[in-house]
Amino acid sequence: DQQVKQNSPSLSVQEGRISILNCDYTNSMFDYFLWYKKYPAEGPTFLISISSIKDKNEDGRFTVFLNKSAKHLSLHIVPSQPGDSAVYFCAATNSGTYKYIFGTGTRLKVLA
């Protein structure tokens, strides 16, 4: 039962353009969402998060959008840079469960 889904296993984007990574979830009890970036041979690195009381959170080139009615969140990277090439995971949790559910990841390739 995959409660958090990233349906695009890979994405290629030209340098300078926008990268949009998508994530869908099924559990309406999730109230906190996070995005992580992972390079090979390293652990995931936290990028940005959003609480369910918000619909947008911005941090520099990274913006996360949350659509609760559609149970959908997305990560926008503008402008995309070659160093952004990595695997991106979205994660969700229900406060008090102490359990984060991760998606299967999307491999982003930013072409120079």
Added chain:
Amino acid sequence: KAGVTQTPRYLIKTRGQQVTLSCSPISGHRSVSWYQQTPGQGLQFLFEYFSETQRNKGNFPGRFSGRQFSNSRSEMNVSTLELGDSALYLCASSLGSNNEQFFGPGTRLTVL
């Protein structure tokens, strides 16, 4: 501030053996979570500890166990290893619920 450290980084075992992996969280972090990452499966939640208490666990067989010590360091143990246990095991620490998790580099376990 030192990051999350995991030892060993690489491990090769044979079927039927047992293994113990270690994780030292960021100083001041009392929550430690463990994940299994396999190709195509993303990060699968194993368990979470806080102040030496397991607060949640994922859907893994009883061969997977863990513990946390008073200094917040954590260990996970896998007994009677199977080929399918070959994976990257990641440890993450955080201050508590609804906080970003900081990941270690992982332990790559290969079962032959």
